[in-house]
Amino acid sequence: MPPANLVYTTSGAIKVTPHIRRQFARPLKPAQRSAHTVTPDDLKDLLRHVKYPGFSRDIVSFGLVRAAALIDGTARVALQITTADPQVPQQLRHDIEALLRGKPGVREIMVDIAVAAPKAALRPVTTAATAGPGAPAAGAPLKDVRTIIAVASGKGGVGKSTVAVNLACALARVLAAQGRKGVGLMDCDIHGPSVPLMMGLAGQRPGLLAEQQMLVPLEAFDVKVMSMGLLITEETPVVWRGPMVTSAIRNFIQNVLWGELEILVVDLPPGTGDAQLTLAQTLPLNGALIVTTPQMAATQVATRGGTMFNQVNVPILGVAENMSWFEDAAGTRVALFGEGGGARTAEQLGTTLLGQIPLFPEIRAGGDAGRPIVVAQPGHPASIAFLELAKAVLAKLISAQA
Numbered sequence: 549m550p551p552a553n554l555v556y557t558t559s560g561a562i563k564v565t566p567h568i569r570r571q572f573a574r575p576l577k578p579a580q581r582s583a584h585t586v587t588p589d590d591l592k593d594l595l596r597h598v599k600y601p602g603f604s605r606d607i608v609s610f611g612l613v614r615a616a617a618l619i620d621g622t623a624r625v626a627l628q629i630t631t632a633d634p635q636v637p638q639q640l641r642h643d644i645e646a647l648l649r650g651k652p653g654v655r656e657i658m659v660d661i662a663v664a665a666p667k668a669a670l671r672p673v674t675t676a677a678t679a680g681p682g683a684p685a686a687g688a689p690l691k692d693v694r695t696i697i698a699v700a701s702g703k704g705g706v707g708k709s710t711v712a713v714n715l716a717c718a719l720a721r722v723l724a725a726q727g728r729k730g731v732g733l734m735d736c737d738i739h740g741p742s743v744p745l746m747m748g749l750a751g752q753r754p755g756l757l758a759e760q761q762m763l764v765p766l767e768a769f770d771v772k773v774m775s776m777g778l779l780i781t782e783e784t785p786v787v788w789r790g791p792m793v794t795s796a797i798r799n800f801i802q803n804v805l806w807g808e809l810e811i812l813v814v815d816l817p818p819g820t821g822d823a824q825l826t827l828a829q830t831l832p833l834n835g836a837l838i839v840t841t842p843q844m845a846a847t848q849v850a851t852r853g854g855t856m857f858n859q860v861n862v863p864i865l866g867v868a869e870n871m872s873w874f875e876d877a878a879g880t881r882v883a884l885f886g887e888g889g890g891a892r893t894a895e896q897l898g899t900t901l902l903g904q905i906p907l908f909p910e911i912r913a914g915g916d917a918g919r920p921i922v923v924a925q926p927g928h929p930a931s932i933a934f935l936e937l938a939k940a941v942l943a944k945l946i947s948a949q950a
């Protein structure tokens with residue numbers, strides 16, 4: 549039996565109990581305010597110390613805290629979460645009580661947690677028959693993933709997937725040189741999934757652990773790969789409505805068995821709409837890498853993309869400028885797409901330019917052939933640029949954690 553004030557709904561909709569409503573909807577009478585009244589903001593700041601179980605992100609930045617107040621010595625905190633794991637609300641309640649107990653002015657602590665059950669697990673079209681109905685959804689599938697970074701851009705066609713793919717391969721090489729392993733690449737771009745093609749995995753299907761209803765990622769070039777594109781067949785509707793995208797993304801994130809990873813690179817869909825926001829809020833992102841081209845116009849769009857991460861408290865690691873220049877036969881650099889866009893975007897977002905990737909026909913050819921240039925020609929100047937970018941990203945992550 550769940551505690552009386554926890555509400556499980558099978559539809560996935562979150563229900564606020566009358567109890568919660570009574571606690572928080574009632575306006576405060578002036579007489580009820582005491583000298584100890586801490587503003588909701590103060591309390592929320594404290595709650596930033598509570599991590600969501602299995603994740604490195606806190607419950608406030610996840611947007612799970614619905615209300616927080618301290619009135620006449622009673623701290624009241626209301627959360628809304630989505631999980632199938634009964635341990636999660638228990639753990640959260642314990643952590644919040646432990647955090648607030650003994651704080652000046654706190655005599656009593658009341659934690660209300662409304663729990664919505666996640667929707668049914670996503671089943672890949674080809675293997676749906678092997679998954680038993682009603683199998684439990686997994687708890688925290690990303691709990692053994694140490695770092696998650698998003699590769700993002702305000703618009704498509706800037707080479708975001710090319711950067712994500714080569715960055716993942718470059719990270720695998722840099723980590724291997726340090727005797728470490730564990731790189732994953734998650735492609736969330738359902739509108740133009742190109743990652744499987746670029747990684748030489750076109751036409752392959754991920755495995756399915758029927759018991760747990762978990763998808764097992766494919767692997768190429770020492771990188772574990774999972775793409776929403778791998779789940780789409782000719783019969784799957786090409787046109788996804790907004791809410792479908794959002795719930796498909798949520799299910800996708802919850803149902804991939806990544807195992808232990810040092811770093812997971814996420815290729816986000818281009819833009820700053822619902823799908824991007826859902827991802828930025830659902831994934832416990834440690835940082836975002838913004839990809840832009842050198843053009844003025846691209847700078848504006850890239851900056852808008854970066855601003856979205858600021859809004860959801862995801863740190864921006866830096867900017868990668870792609871298609872920076874082209875070297876002609878004589879070795880002269882030609883700025884085909886203008887100059888300075890990467891540096892300007894970085895400046896506007898208050899971050900650094902972490903790398904510049906020139907335009908090389910070999911980069912495109914590597915993508916088309918399913919052998920990223922970093923793997924196919926590790927000594928190529930383009931590969932060296934990607935390896936430098938990987939090192940800069942790792943350095944930025946380390947300095948952010950220090």
Ligand SMILES: Nc1ncnc2c1ncn2[C@@H]1O[C@H](COP(=O)(O)OP(=O)(O)O)[C@@H](O)[C@H]1O
Binds near residue numbers: 905
């Ligand atoms: N630096 C580069 N040099 C040459 N071709 C590139 C470069 N970056 C990307 N491309 C090519 O540009 C096209 C679009 O890149 P892609 O990574 O799919 O963009 P996005 O994911 O932003 O839509 C692809 O054909 C890719 O091979």
Ligand SMILES: [Mg+2]
Binds near residue numbers: 709737742
């Ligand atoms: Mg792409």
